[in-house]
Amino acid sequence: MIFAPGIFDGNTALVTGGGTGIGRQVALLLARSGARVAIASRKKENLEGTAKELSDIAGPDRVFHQPCDIREPEQIAALVEAVMAKLGPVDLLVNNAGGQFPSPAERITPKGWDAVIRNNLNGTFYMTREVATRCMIPNRRGKIVNVTAQVFRGFPGMAHTGAARAGVENMTMTLAIEWAQHRITVNAVAPGVIKSSGTAKYIPELVEMGRQKTPLKRLGTEEEVAASIVYLLSPAADFVTGATLYIDGGARLWGENWPIPEPR
Numbered sequence: 007m008i009f010a011p012g013i014f015d016g017n018t019a020l021v022t023g024g025g026t027g028i029g030r031q032v033a034l035l036l037a038r039s040g041a042r043v044a045i046a047s048r049k050k051e052n053l054e055g056t057a058k059e060l061s062d063i064a065g066p067d068r069v070f071h072q073p074c075d076i077r078e079p080e081q082i083a084a085l086v087e088a089v090m091a092k093l094g095p096v097d098l099l100v101n102n103a104g105g106q107f108p109s110p111a112e113r114i115t116p117k118g119w120d121a122v123i124r125n126n127l128n129g130t131f132y133m134t135r136e137v138a139t140r141c142m143i144p145n146r147r148g149k150i151v152n153v154t155a156q157v158f159r160g161f162p163g164m165a166h167t168g169a170a171r172a173g174v175e176n177m178t179m180t181l182a183i184e185w186a187q188h189r190i191t192v193n194a195v196a197p198g199v200i201k202s203s204g205t206a207k208y209i210p211e212l213v214e215m216g217r218q219k220t221p222l223k224r225l226g227t228e229e230e231v232a233a234s235i236v237y238l239l240s241p242a243a244d245f246v247t248g249a250t251l252y253i254d255g256g257a258r259l260w261g262e263n264w265p266i267p268e269p270r
């Protein structure tokens with residue numbers, strides 16, 4: 007157990023994309039450490055199994071799940087209302103929901119571009135603002151962690167998510183300043199290539215290329231990303247705000263995603 011049992015006693019957490027992968031590990035870690043935990047994502051079937059696991063740890067009265075598409079502000083408002091009614095105001099928010107698909111920039115359609123921007127940039131903003139205005143600003147307390155991606159030097163092969171994640175990183179710094187007066191911290195974690203439910207959907211060669219270019223020569227784990235997120239939610243990070251923590255085995259510093267083609 008990395009975090010002391012009870013370290014989050016009295017806190018309500020909301021984890022988007024909390025039914026699978028990294029989000030599920032965050033939710034489990036928070037529940038084991040004393041938080042009341044709400045999880046949300048689009049598909050009920052992704053939420054139900056994890057909600058049962060959380061209930062077994064924390065008790066059914068301390069867990070909530072509800073489908074929500076973060077691209078739809080009305081669904082976000084309904085979710086936050088429901089979480090507040092069941093578990094009380096949100097103290098800890100993890101914006102983990104997201105998704106993208108590999109494509110050369112010249113082949114991304116307007117629909118594909120918009121889908122990724124709405125998901126990975128707009129959804130994070132709408133969720134953050136709703137939770138802050140309904141819960142954190144009035145209560146003068148809160149910790150927000152945004153999950154981005156290691157897009158430090160650009161993100162060839164996924165221009166849409168590179169742009170969205172860079173936007174979230176900048177938003178993280180802005181909100182850290184704007185909301186410091188309300189005692190709210192806002193940070194981000196930027197995972198490199200992680201062995202997760204997300205990368206299981208990618209072609210294995212692409213993931214293997216990611217492993218090879220990672221200085222630590224392995225993939226990260228869902229648990230490792232979750233531990234960094236929970237650190238930023240914990241009292242150990244009370245004086246950390248506006249930061250992006252890279253969980254990437256050093257990948258931002260060295261190597262290329264894949265060989266850059268020769269000019270034709």
Ligand SMILES: NC(=O)c1ccc[n+]([C@@H]2O[C@H](COP(=O)([O-])OP(=O)(O)OC[C@H]3O[C@@H](n4cnc5c(N)ncnc54)[C@H](OP(=O)(O)O)[C@@H]3O)[C@@H](O)[C@H]2O)c1
Nearest residue numbers: 023026027028047048049075076103104155200202203204
């Ligand atoms: N694994 C990696 O190597 C890696 C690297 C960098 C960044 N990340 C990011 O880390 C986060 C977690 O990824 P993961 O690896 O754990 O993969 P994952 O299991 O695919 O997690 C994505 C989660 O987001 C939810 N989601 C997607 N779109 C949504 C929407 N519009 N509204 C609400 N929920 C939505 C999904 O659930 P539903 O389908 O039920 O909506 C799912 O639970 C993602 O943002 C991912 O892009 C992962």
